[in-house]
Amino acid sequence: MSASYFQERATPASQNGFSPASPSVGPASRGANALSSRITSVLSASYADLEIRDALETLDARGIQNTAETRRQLRLDVQKEVIQCNGEIVKDFGQVAEQLKRIGTAISSLNSYCADMRSHIAAANRETGPVLEEATSLISQRKQVEAKQHILHAFSTHFLISEEEATVLTSTAEPVNEDFFQILTRVKKIHNDCEVLLGTEDQRLGLEVLEQSSKQLNSAFQKLYRWIQREFKTLDLENPQISASVRRSLRVLAERPTLFQSCLDSFAEARESILSDSFHAALTGSTSEEHIATKPIEFHAHDPLRYIGDMLAWAHSTTVSEREALENLFISDGNEIKRSIQAGLESEPWLRGEEDAEVFDGRKALNQLVSRDLTGVTRLLRQRTEQVVQSHDDATLSYKIANLIGFYKGTFSKLLGADSDVLDIFETLEASAMRQFRANMRDYVANVQSDLAVAPVDLSPPEFLEEALQMLRVLAKSYDTSVAATDDDGQGFLAVLAEALDPFLSGCENLQKDMKLPDSAIFAINCLFAAKEALSRYTFADERISEIDDTIDENVAKLTEYQHQYLIHESGLINLLDALSEIEDSGESLKTIPKLEAFKPDALVAASQQLDEFLPSALIDASENIKKLRNRNMIQNITEEAAGKFCEDFEFVEGKMMAADDLTYDEEKDDEEQEPGLREMFPRTSGEIRVLLS
Template sequence: MSTSYFQERGTPASQDASSPTTPSTGTASRGVNALSSRITNVLSASYADLEIRDALATLDARNVRNTAETRRQIRLDVQKEVIQCNGEIVRDFGEVAEQLRRIGTAISSLNNYCADMRSHIASANRETGPVLEEATSLLTQRKQVEKKQQILQAFTSHFLVSDEEATVLTSTAEPVSEEFFQVLTRVKKIHHDCQVLLGTEDQRLGLEVLEQSSKQLNAAFQKLYRWIQREFKTLDLENPQISASVRRSLRVLAERPTLFQSCLDSFAEARESILLESFHSALTGSSSEAEHIATKPIEFHAHDPLRYVGDMLAWVHSTTVSEREALENLFISDGEEIKRSIQEGLESEPWLRDEGVEIFDGRKALNQLVSRDLTSVGRILRQRTEQVVQSHDDAALAYKIANLINFYKSTFVKLLGSDSDVLEVFNAIEASAMRQFRANMRDYVAAVQSDLAVAPADLSPPDFLDDALQMLKVLAKSYDTSAADSEDQEHGFHAVLAEALDPFMSGCVNLQKGLQQPHSAIFAINCLFAAKEVLSAYTFASERVEEIEETISEQVTQLVAYQHQHLLHESGLINLLEALEKITDSEESLKTIPELDAFKPDALIAASQQLDEFLPSALIDAAENLKRLRNRKIIQDITEEAAGSFCEDFELVERKMIAADDLLYDEDKVDEEQEPGLRDLFPRTSGEIRVLLS
């Protein structure tokens, strides 16, 4: 289409150029330039442009054919359509203008109505203004009054208590119930919150409320204090279900440390009196309440002094355990509540606080309270026990009582602590029993020493030592069953040994001084073995057993030496040994042996015969010297050791005689001409001696 379009448009131009009526040269030049410019514009146009494409699409939609007629009419048709569209627009804008004129008329009418309304409103505002101002003022005042009323109600509900609550809190006619504690808690909060009121400019209200709440609190605590005092008089500690209200009351009363301590003091006095009466009833059975006596009185059925003291201590221990459990349930079952309450009380009353002193320790306070409850009981216990100890002269009984007291003392240390006042009573009783034990033992030792004369003929331990060892066995058994600490056991028994054993062993030493060997050593060993036999059964006497064993070893050494000398003298070997003392191992010295008197033929033959007579019964004769020793094994050991020493001495004599014979032997002489050697005259060998003495 475009090709034909350019061709058809170019035809008239060519015809005009060839026309006879050609313009002038200037006109022709302008025409050519215009055409060239037109062609350039057409050629430079991009047919991919959207506007051109839309135009072509519009032409296609009109089904326009590319003819000369169509190309001439298309501009006219387009202009005609534009004119028609503009006419339609003008008609539409005419209708719009008519509507706008109508709207303007309506708006003018509305403006007139609004002006009338504004004038009416202004008139109404002028008439209702004072009324509105007055109503606003009244509403503001009402809000202020309501706010003050709310503040008053809040103040009244928080800082004031009703007459009924005040009666519950302070009247002694009203019971101490849950309502009492609720009101008390509320008043304490009021008293604490008065600090807020005191922080305002006008402190009068705060001071009045603070004074009123303080009076109410003081009255409430006084009421609580008196109520607890009454409850303590009728409180049954034997009942495990102790009233929870009493525990709670004590926890609350702790906020007043002075009242709390006064309450504890009066409670301790009451419990002290009750326990004293119970103890007296347990001892004698004289009680107005016979139903509480479950067993026979101690003084009636405990005829043995040790059992009497033991029953009293057992009663005190059982009572202490029961008392502590009951008071623990009463005072510290709520954990640290009492401590916190006392802390709060001291903060409110700082003048009651002692610097550097622990505020409150529940366990320590409990132990102290139990100790105070047992004060009178401990006094009676001490009197009765000391009376029993001093009325008997038996040292073993006094020591058993001391051990029994020590056992219970260690139990009370675990129960009440090491700083309990009750332990002072036990220490005093134990010290008194030990003094009596020492006094009785010294009297007994003095009586025994006056009867000492000589040792028994059979060298056995004297009767006084046997009696002392029997008593020592009783004392050791008593000490072993006591609750002495393992670290202190051995040291604690030293005092017993010093009183019950050492004086008697000293008496045995004095008797030993009048004896000769071997009787002296035999007597000492028999006495030492008797003491060792008693002490070996107890580990806490191990140190003394070691000392005894060392002393026995010394005495055994003396007996071995005595037996050795006995064998030498009975065998005749002593003469040969004494003769060889100056003989050395040099050849010159050994050659002089035959010249010694003891080694001359006659003397040596006599010594050999004496040895032969001695050997068959040597051990039996030696053991006969020790027959009074009670320990057969020691007799055998001593004899064997002495025989061993004798064999060594014989080997020495034999060795030197053989050496002398070897030096004096002359090989050039005929056997018949040789003088008999030392070994020929003294033929026994060391091997034979060992066999015969084994």
């Protein structure tokens, strides 16, 4: 549009035949100059200006045509639009001002209403203030009166008991029943709650109530103590159910540890006497009762081991029955008794030094009580068992008795706990039986040592060792059937080996000292193998078997070396090995081998002939040296190992000779002119040796 606009403006000047450079002569000339200067100003303007460009885009958007009418009306139209826009803005601001006036009027009305309300509220407060203060004071006084009434009623109902209740609690004519325990619980609570009264300013009331409740509690516990004593005298333990009242009474009496322990002591003494009489009756049959369930043990069990076993079995059966009868006494109410004892220690602080070290354990207390009940039984058991042990000189019997006692010791340990006093008796009896076992074994060893002479001609285990191993098998079987085999991982059997095996092996070693190889090693291996065979069935003897294996290996090594020496001496190879002992691997040293005395032609040919004569029967002859070994496989293994070492020695000699031949060979000479090599005079190869000795 802008291009067409300028074209239309420039056309009239060109039609009149004037140019911008034409001189002006008259009015026409002045008009032409004015047009020319306008055109010049238009052309000189920068149309890159943003304002001009925006104006032109606005004209284009309006779709205005470049005509003379449009150019005249353009400014008027623009001014008209501006005036209309300003009028609309003024109209809108008028509406805004009208709304603001309305808002101002509303705010003024609200302020007036608030001022009125504040004045009314202030007047109401002035009128009702005294009434509210008086009502608050009356309510506070009423609450104080009600609180005092409540405290007085609570004190009278909580800290005081009636005369009838006091009679039920303290009088021995009244029974120990549910009412007694309920009243006792209430008085204990009163006694404990007196601490609250003692914390007040006026402690007189608290002291009076505390003194009265203490007297009532002491009388109640004395009554309960005497009642339990009477009940224990008539209590039938054959019936495993102890009455609930007795269990509850003991649980309550535990709050007085002194009285509680006194009850248990008297009960234990009574039961100890009863069980001792029962055990004596079971042993001898002498009893005041009209019947005996079984035959007397002393008349029925003739074998000493059976006799001791029957006594231990009776003691175990009685312990189980006693424990089952008393179990409900401590196990079911154990936690209650524990809490009661703790409360009693607090009420009797002078006992804390004795009782506070250990917390009450119901199961432990049960075990201790049963242990005390069995004191008389274990005393008789110890006397009878020691008599049996000391009256027999059979070592195996003593050891079987020790194992039997050890078995029951483990059983009683599981039944009564590891710290039971009954276990001390079992440990004493077990130690006594083991002492008798060791004494009997030492006497037997002393008798055997006096008869030791020489080893058998066939180098088999001597008779005293065979007898000892037969006894050892019996002892090992007895140990294997006892719990000690699993409890101590075989450590307990080491003491048996020290008494029943080691002295006899030492005797075999003494016989071995007068022997020479290979007999000494063969005899030692035969004896050790017999001992190993006797112990090999039992895993708890693995440690000793390992020691025996090490000793056997030492003697096998001696036999292997003996066989090796036999092979190299009988084959003549020892001369060659001795001659090569000073030869080094250097060339100069190897060249001196043919000059050695043992490697001269005559000596080397003789050694080759001796080797050829030895090889066919080498293994058979070597096996004859150790044929007295009772283990056939060991004879073969030892001989084969010795043959292997012999082959290694031969390979050493062969290698030295081949190295010497290589260094002394003269390539410039013909084979016929060469002197015979060492290998030609000693033709056997290591491969041939291994085949012949395989």
